[in-house]
Amino acid sequence: MNEALREHKRSLREEAIIAVTQQLVAARGFTAMTMDDVANEAGISKATLYQHFKSKEELAIAVVTHAMDELDRFVESLNPSLSPLDRLNEAIRFMLAYRFGDSSFDFHDTEASLPMLVIRSTSYLQHERRFVARLVGLLEPVKAEGIIPPHVSTELLARMLFSWLKDITYKDLLRDGRCTLDEMRHALTWMLTGGHG
Numbered sequence: 001m002n003e004a005l006r007e008h009k010r011s012l013r014e015e016a017i018i019a020v021t022q023q024l025v026a027a028r029g030f031t032a033m034t035m036d037d038v039a040n041e042a043g044i045s046k047a048t049l050y051q052h053f054k055s056k057e058e059l060a061i062a063v064v065t066h067a068m069d070e071l072d073r074f075v076e077s078l079n080p081s082l083s084p085l086d087r088l089n090e091a092i093r094f095m096l097a098y099r100f101g102d103s104s105f106d107f108h109d110t111e112a113s114l115p116m117l118v119i120r121s122t123s124y125l126q127h128e129r130r131f132v133a134r135l136v137g138l139l140e141p142v143k144a145e146g147i148i149p150p151h152v153s154t155e156l157l158a159r160m161l162f163s164w165l166k167d168i169t170y171k172d173l174l175r176d177g178r179c180t181l182d183e184m185r186h187a188l189t190w191m192l193t194g195g196h197g
Helices: 003-028 035-042 046-052 056-077 084-100 114-119 122-144 154-166 169-175 181-193
Strands: none
Touching: 003 035, 003 046, 003 056, 035 046, 035 056, 056 084, 056 114, 056 122, 084 122, 084 154, 084 169, 084 181, 122 154, 122 181, 154 181, 169 181
C-alpha cells in the first residue's frame, strides 16, 4: 500500500475515533468514558486505538484541538462580501452553537481538571495561537470601521471571546433556561463592539 493511502486511512480512522469520543463524552462524561468504550464504539481493537492515541489524555487533547479546527475552518469560510460586523455576528453565532448547542460535546464532569491537562499540550497551544490570530483577523475590520474603539486591543478582545467559549458556566445558564444562544450571542457581540451589533 502506498504511503499516501496509508496516511489517508490513518487520518480517517482518527477522525472516526474523535467523533466517537465526542459522542461518548457527551453521553457519559470524560471521567466515566474508558478507552475500551472508545475502541468498542469505533469498532477497532484497543491496540489499534493506542496506535493512534497513547492515552485517554492524548485523546482528550485531540478532541479539543479538533473542535478548535472546526471553529477555525468556519471563521475562515465566512463570506467575504458580508460586512465586518455581520461576519463577526455569524462567527459568534456558529461558535456559540458549536460549543454550547444541543449537539455539542461537553467534558461536563471534568471541565475543572481538563484545562490544566490541555493547556500544557504543545498541540493545544499551537491551535490556540492560530485560532486567536483568526479571531484578531475577524475583529480588525470591525475596528477599522470604527465600531470597536481604536484604543481597544483586538488581541485582548479575541482572547476574551476565546475565554468565553472555554467557560462552562454558560452551559449551565442555557441548560437552566436562564438565557438562549441568541441572547448569549447578542450580549457577547454587544460587549465586543461597545453596544453595536
